[in-house]
Amino acid sequence: MFVVTAVADNSTLKNITGTILLAGAGKMGGAMLTGWLAGGLDPRRVAVIDPQLSPEISALAAKGVALNPDVKAAGAVETLVVAVKPQMFREAGARMKPFVSDKTSVVSIMAGTTIASLQEVCGGAVVRAMPNTPAAIGRGITVAVAANNVSAQQRAVADALLRATGSVEWVDDEGLMDAVTAVSGSGPAYVFLLAEELARAGVEAGLPEALATTLARETVSGAGELLRRSDLAASTLRQNVTSPGGTTAAALEVLMGLPGLRDLMIRAIAAATRRSKELAK
Numbered sequence: 001m002f003v004v005t006a007v008a009d010n011s012t013l014k015n016i017t018g019t020i021l022l023a024g025a026g027k028m029g030g031a032m033l034t035g036w037l038a039g040g041l042d043p044r045r046v047a048v049i050d051p052q053l054s055p056e057i058s059a060l061a062a063k064g065v066a067l068n069p070d071v072k073a074a075g076a077v078e079t080l081v082v083a084v085k086p087q088m089f090r091e092a093g094a095r096m097k098p099f100v101s102d103k104t105s106v107v108s109i110m111a112g113t114t115i116a117s118l119q120e121v122c123g124g125a126v127v128r129a130m131p132n133t134p135a136a137i138g139r140g141i142t143v144a145v146a147a148n149n150v151s152a153q154q155r156a157v158a159d160a161l162l163r164a165t166g167s168v169e170w171v172d173d174e175g176l177m178d179a180v181t182a183v184s185g186s187g188p189a190y191v192f193l194l195a196e197e198l199a200r201a202g203v204e205a206g207l208p209e210a211l212a213t214t215l216a217r218e219t220v221s222g223a224g225e226l227l228r229r230s231d232l233a234a235s236t237l238r239q240n241v242t243s244p245g246g247t248t249a250a251a252l253e254v255l256m257g258l259p260g261l262r263d264l265m266i267r268a269i270a271a272a273t274r275r276s277k278e279l280a281k
C-alpha cells in the first residue's frame with residue numbers, strides 16, 4: 001500500500017538519536033512511517049503504538065521498529081507523532097501523556113485538534129500539521145504551525161519528519177489550519193471524485209465502462225502531472241485546451257456557468273473548514 005521513495009537525502013532524519021513514537025499507524029501515520037524509513041531514519045529509533053497493527057507495520061519489527069512498547073521500553077521520546085482520529089484523541093491522548101517529557105516535541109496531524117488541546121492533553125512542545133495522502137508516494141504537501149515553546153531543533157526534526165513524504169509549508173497563524181485542511185488535507189478526495197464523475201459521465205455519453213474509467217484516470221493524472229511540471233498557471237493550461245467555439249468551450253460554459261464549479265467549490269471548502277472547527281470542540 002505504501003510506496004514512498006526517499007524524497008531527498010535527509011541528514012536530519014539520519015542523525016536523530018532519540019525515539020520517534022508514532023501513535024496511530026493507519027493510512028496517514030503508516031504513509032509517514034514509510035517515508036521516514038525510506039528517508040534514512042534508523043528503524044531502531046522508531047516505536048509505534050496502535051491497538052491493531054496491520055501486517056505491514058508488524059513486519060517492521062524485524063527491522064527494529066518497536067511495536068506497542070511500554071513507557072520504559074520506548075526510551076526517551078524525542079518526538080511523538082499523533083495520527084489517531086481527532087474524535088478519539090481525548091481518550092488516546094491521555095494514554096500517550098506518560099511518553100511525553102518536557103523535552104518531547106508533539107507533532108499532530110489530526111484535523112481540527114488545536115495546539116491548546118494538544119498541550120492540555122499531552123503536554124510537550126506542539127507542532128500542528130496537516131499532510132495529505134499523496135504522502136504515500138512521496139508527493140504530499142504538509143502545512144505546519146509551531147507553538148511558541150518549540151525550539152529550533154525540535155522544529156528542524158518536525159520539518160524532517162514531515163518533509164520525508166513531500167513538501168512542507170510553515171505558517172505562523174494557527175487560524176489558517178482549518179482552511180488548509182479543507183483545501184489540501186481533504187483536497188485529494190475532490191480530485192478522485194472528479195475522476196469518478198468524469199468516468200460516469202463518459203458512460204452516460206455512451207462509452208464502455210472500462211474505457212471511460214481508463215480515460216478519466218489517465219486524464220486526471222496526466223493533467224495533474226502537466227500542472228506539476230509546467231511553469232504555466234492552471235488557467236493558462238486550461239485555455240490551451242480550449243479552442244474557440246470548440247468542444248471544451250461548450251463543456252466549460254456548463255462548468256463555469258452559474259451555479260458552476262466555482263460556487264460548488266466555495267461551498268465545499270466552507271463546509272470542510274466549518275467541520276474542522278467543529279472537530280476542535
Ligand SMILES: NC(=O)C1=CN([C@@H]2O[C@H](COP(=O)(O)OP(=O)(O)OC[C@H]3O[C@@H](n4cnc5c(N)ncnc54)[C@H](OP(=O)(O)O)[C@@H]3O)[C@@H](O)[C@H]2O)C=CC1
Binds near residue numbers: 024085111
Ligand atoms: N486520511 C487523510 O487523508 C488524512 C488524515 N489526517 C489525519 O490523520 C489522522 C489519522 O487519519 P487516518 O490515517 O486517515 O485514519 P486511520 O483510521 O487510517 O488511522 C488511525 C489509526 O489509529 C489507530 N488507533 C486507534 N486508537 C488508537 C490509540 N488509542 N492509540 C494509538 N492508535 C490508535 C487506529 O486503529 P484502529 O483502526 O484499530 O481503530 C488506526 O490504525 C486523523 O486525525 C486525520 O484527521 C490528516 C491529513 C489527511
Ligand SMILES: O=C(O)[C@@H]1CCC=N1
Binds near residue numbers: 111181185186
Ligand atoms: O477527512 C478528514 O477529516 C481527514 C482530514 C483531512 C483529510 N482527511
